[in-house]
C-alpha cells in the first residue's frame with residue numbers, strides 16, 4: 001500500500017506517517033487510503049489541502065501521480081526532445097536481455113512452455129502471431145495452483161498488465177486480432193492502453209453470472225471480452241451466425257421479427273456483441289477446481305471468427321489449456337505458456353478426441369437458422385419456416 005503512487009508522492013511510508021499527514025490535512029485516513037489504493041486523484045478541497053501541506057504545484061503532483069491530461073500531453077509532446085534526453089538512460093536500464101526457452105510439451109501444431117509469459121513473450125518472434133487470446137488472473141485473491149500472488153495492489157496489477165499487453169502487441173502481425181477476457185472494471189484500464197495502438201472492433205459483453213454477491217451495486221452479470229485489431233482492418237473476420245431463439249417447449253419465436261422474417265439470413269442471425277450462449281464450465285470431466293477453465297464454445301467462436309487454418313494463435317495464460325485444445329482441433333498452430341503445473345493441459349490433450357467431438361457438436365449447431373429438431377416442432381405447431389414465407 002505504501003508503495004502506491006499517492007503515498008510515494010506524499011512521502012508517506014508507514015501508518016505513523018499516514019496519521020500525521022491526515023492530521024495536517026484534516027483528511028480522514030480512510031479517504032487517503034481510498035485515493036491511494038484506487039489510484040484516484042484527490043478531488044476538490046482535499047487536493048487544495050494536500051498541495052498546501054506538501055507545497056508543490058498541482059502540475060508537479062499530477063506528474064508524480066502519472067495523471068496526464070491532454071494539456072500535459074501537449075506540453076510533453078512540445079518538449080519531447082528535452083524530456084527524452086532526461087529520461088532515456090533511465091528507460092534503457094530496464095531493458096532485460098532475452099533468453100531462449102524450450103517447450104515442455106509439443107504437438108504437431110503447438111508448443112507449450114512452463115514459463116512466466118512476460119519472459120517468454122520477449123523471446124518470441126515479433127509480428128509473427130495472427131491471433132492472441134488472453135485470460136489473465138483477475139487479481140481477486142484467488143488461489144492458483146502456481147501459488148502466484150493474485151492480490152496485488154491496483155497499481156502493481158495494472159503495471160504488470162501493461163507489461164504483458166505491450167509485449168503481446170509486439171508479437172501481433174499487422175491485421176492480427178487481440179482478445180482479452182477480464183472483468184469490465186479491469187478492461188476499462190486495458191482499453192486505455194490498447195486504444196493508443198490498435199483499433200477497437202468490439203467490447204463484447206459475455207453474459208455469465210459471476211456468482212459474487214456484491215452489496216450496494218448492480219448485480220455483475222457479464223464478463224468483458226475486448227476485441228482489437230492491429231491496423232484498420234482484421235486480416236481475418238469470418239462471420240459467425242446464430243440460430244433463431246425459440247421457445248424450447250412449443251417452438252414459438254421469442255422475439256417479434258414483424259415484417260422482417262423473410263429478410264433473415266437462412267444461415268442464421270448475425271452474431272451480436274452481447275453473447276448469451278456461453279455457460280460456465282461446471283460438470284466437464286476435465287474441470288479442475290483451481291483451473292478457471294473457460295468454456296470450449298467461447299474459444300471455438302473466437303478462433304473460428306478471427307483466424308484461418310495454419311495461423312498462429314498465442315495465449316499467454318494457459319490455465320487448463322482451453323485455447324490450445326481448440327486451436328489444435330481447428331488446425332491452428334499455437335503457442336502457450338503457463339507458469340504453474342501443466343498436467344491438466346497434458347491430460348486434456350491425451351483425450352483430445354473427446355474435445356474434437358464437443359467442437360463438432362458446437363459447429364453443427366451454428367451458422368443455421370433452425371436445426372432439424374427446431375424445424376420439426378415449428379412445423380408441428382404451425383410456426384413459420386423460411387420456405388413458408390413469401391420472399
Ligand SMILES: C[S@@+](CC[C@H](N)C(=O)[O-])C[C@H]1O[C@@H](n2cnc3c(N)ncnc32)[C@H](O)[C@@H]1O
Nearest residue numbers: 116117135146293294317319320321322338339
Ligand atoms: C484465468 S487462468 C486461465 C484459464 C484458461 N483460459 C482456461 O480456459 O483454462 C490464468 C492462468 O494464468 C496463469 N498465470 C498467471 N500468471 C502467469 C504468468 N506470468 N505467466 C504464465 N502464466 C501465468 C495462472 O497460473 C492461471 O493458470
